[in-house]
Amino acid sequence: MKLIQVQNCYKVYKNGTTALADLNVTIDKGEFVFVIGSTGSGKSTFIKTLYREEKPTKGNVVVGGINVAKLRNSKVYKLRRKxxxxxxxxxxxxxxxxxxxxxxxxxxxxxxxxxxxxxxxxxxxxxxxxxxxxxxxxxxxxxxxxxxxxxxxxxxxPKLLICDEPTGNLDPETSKEIMKILERINKELGTTIIMATHDREIVNRMQKRVLIIENGVLAGDYLKGSYKAHESIKNSN
Ligand SMILES: Nc1ncnc2c1ncn2[C@@H]1O[C@H](COP(=O)(O)OP(=O)(O)O)[C@@H](O)[C@H]1O
Ligand SMILES: [Mg+2]
Incomplete structure (x- = not known):
C-alpha cells in the first residue's frame, strides 16, 4: 500500500533557486529507501517537503493520505504526528x-x-x-x-521515519550500529524509512531501494537489491 506519493513536485526557494523540478516518486508502506545524489541535488529539500518543513511550490505531495502541499499551517501537527x-x-x-x-x-x-x-x-x-x-x-x-x-x-x-544523513557525523563502525538499529525498526515495527546519505558503502552493503536525485529530479530508482548490481556493471565497463 502507498504511503507517499509525490507528483510533479517543484520547489523554488525565495532567492530563485530551483531545488526540486518535476519530481515524481511513490513509496509503499514498510519500504526502506535510500536517497542519494551529489551535494545540493535536492535530497534534503525532498525530505523536508514530506514533513512540511518546506512547502512545495507546485505539485502534490501526499503522505499517509494527507496532501502536504495543500495542508494548512494549523493542521501541520496532524502530519508531524505520523x-x-x-x-x-x-x-x-x-x-x-x-x-x-x-x-x-x-x-x-x-x-x-x-x-x-x-x-x-x-x-x-x-x-x-x-x-x-x-x-x-x-x-x-x-x-x-x-x-x-x-x-x-x-x-x-510513527508510520514514517525520515533520516537526513544520520551517519554523517559518525565513524564507519558507529554508522554500522546505527544502520542495524534502523533496519531492526523497519523490520520489527514495520516503520517506513527514508534515509538521505552519501555514504556509498552503507548503500551498497544494505541492498535497499535507492532513489537518485540529481538537479532536483529523479535520476534513478533502483528496486531493493538492484543498486549494487548496477554499480558493478558500471565498474566493469
Ligand atoms: N532555504 C534555502 N534557500 C535557498 N536555497 C536553498 C535553501 N535550502 C537549500 N537550497 C538550495 O537548494 C538546492 C538543494 O539543496 P538541498 O536540498 O539541501 O540539497 P542536498 O540535501 O542534496 O545537499 C541547493 O542548490 C541549495 O543551495
Ligand atoms: Mg542535505
Missing amino acids: IGVVFQDFKLLPKLTVYENVAFALESLGMETKEIRPKVMNAIEKVGLKEKTRNFPSQLSGGEQQRVAIARAIVNN
Missing part, C-alpha cells in the same frame, strides 16, 4: 537527560505520565540505551546521541 525525523547533528536538548529528551515530544502532546513512561522506556530499549537513561547528551558518544535521537523519533510509533 513522522519521526533524525538529523545529522542529533538536535538533542542539552539540559535534558536521555529519558527527558525522548519523553519531551509526548509531554508536549499532553499525554499522561503513566502513559508516557512505558513508551519512553520501550523506545530507549529499542536503541539499546537502557543503562544511560539518566545521562545528559554531553555524557554520551556521538553514536549514543544519535541513538537517543532515534528513540525520540520513534517513541510515538
